[in-house]
Amino acid sequence: MPALALSPTPVTEPVIKVAHALVAHLKAGEPIDQRLLRQLFESACSQASTRDHRSIRHAYDALELAQILLLTSPAWSEQDNNLGTLAALAALIDQLPTQSIRTEEQLALQQFSTPAPIAWLLGRAAALTSADTLLEPSAGTGMLAWPAARAGARLILNEIDPVRRLCLQGAFGDAQVTGYDGELIDDLLPPDHRPTVVIMNPPFARSQGRGEDRHAADRHLLGAAKRLSDGARIVALMPTWSSRDVLGSAWTCRMGLTLRRGLYAKHGTGIAVRLAVWDRVTGGGLPLVGDIEDLADALGLIDQLPRRATPPSSPSPPSTSRAPRPSLFREVRCAARGPTLPRPERQDTEARPLRVVALEEPSPTGDPVGIYLPxxxxxxxxxxxxxxxxxxxxxxxxxxxxAPRPVYAPLLPAKVVTEGLLSAAQLETLVYAGAAFERDLPGRFNPAQEGSLLEVSEEGAAYAAGFFLGDGTGAGKGRQIAGIILDQWQRGRRRHIWLSKNEALLEDARRDWGALGGMALDVQPLSQWKLGTPIALDAGILFVTYPTLRSGREDATRLRQILDWAGEAFDGVIAFDEAHALANAAGGEGSRGRVKGSEQGVAGLRLQNHLPRARALYVSATGASDIANLS
Known part of the structure; x- marks a missing residue:
């Protein structure tokens, strides 16, 4: 049984002590009920003087750690046939109490570990060997890692919860254990950590910094997939609402089995889950799919999976360095462990100022064609x-x-230029937009008439200048918007607003943001949050349609919801895509007299007037075709 040499924390000693005591019960085949678990844990906490720090979740951690210690020890061995092994694991969890008590911390971190029989099935689906390096991005206590440990694979285990992380260090002594946000695992792991297999059970409904997040599992999956090379395999337990195509064309989905509700009951949740397998290959055929009532049926289908595309070569052991790499899109959030080492840079995501050479004299024009110049x-x-x-x-x-001489250099990842993700024409837009945002309009103002007007006031705020992008079809205005936001993101501004005509354009915005290296799911629609509820998006791009912006009821409006989220100090980009949709905000004279401003235009005007430090970006190929489009 692995030795448990851990750094002391308030509850570490009781968890370890109870885990060892429970192993003896498991070996003997004795049932463990809630009363025995509580007695053992309360006794251990009393002896360790940790009453103020304990939680029933720590008792459940001890219960899971006990299973891992048993399953990775010589005292337990697989049966002569696979069905026999599955039955033995089912008998093991029948000895255990149901984890019926939830805590706020558990829900916040989505701590629902995988039952041992399901974990064993995932290990079989991964086809693990001693030549593999396994990554588990949200490892918990290690319930998904023990099959890899038995196979002799190298382990890279990531877990954000400190107590569970200490359990991992003890149960898997040779593993590389980190404490990052699993969503950012590719950005933060050292470059020499190169897994060949990922097995994961990510959070389904909550993200760090976002709160409730229906796409949390997809974010974690995509983060792990970025770390893998051709031929690698991912085996994951995903929510049933996640798409099998979420990883894109570089991956082939091999399997998508829906495990019925109740198979997770021992671990405190009754939700149905999808057991999914992907290989990093193309043209791999159709996946094995089905609804699974019994785990024996899943075993039969798993044994039909195609062989791994490329047998893993024996990679060099991961470095013992804990130095994280800086993330392109998030700030690092991990607990410090020991002295901080130098941080290696990723060459493809390191942000640097764009090299802009100002010309003393304007460059000569090309030969005209009709009324146009190149x-x-x-x-x-x-x-x-x-x-x-x-x-x-x-x-x-x-x-x-x-054009004016340039005075601004956008801050961008090197690959945006070297790989042509933004062309020279698009980069020029970033240069002049960024320069505009750095200037303030003359005077100081306060919003009046609910933000419809600005009044001059010495005690008012200085308003940042905006920028009008009037390029026509073919210039790639969506990519230009994404590039302007990316420049500001690299400067530490992590909240932005992208307005457009309709909800269908959300996927276009995600495509353009993802093309520059962002995660498509960073772009979240306002419609995801009900009217009158707080927007739980700590960092990201809020996608808003113009009809939604003007909507509301007597006690709540979408505009107020956005302003509450943004805060008075908001200094991100507000991108008004198809800005002519805000025409007639000022109203005008009609054939029958004065016409009041359009509700849509007024809502857009109020949004920017209430956020003086916002970087307002107006995007329209027809913005000046009618003077009303500029009002």
Missing amino acids: WRPSRLSLPNAKDHPTPLVESLAMGSIA
């Missing part, structure tokens, strides 16, 4: 920037006026 950056040069995929033109009138 587009060129008139006052700057962008070394290493790629040409736009298609030729761009501008009118003779526009091309005859040179």
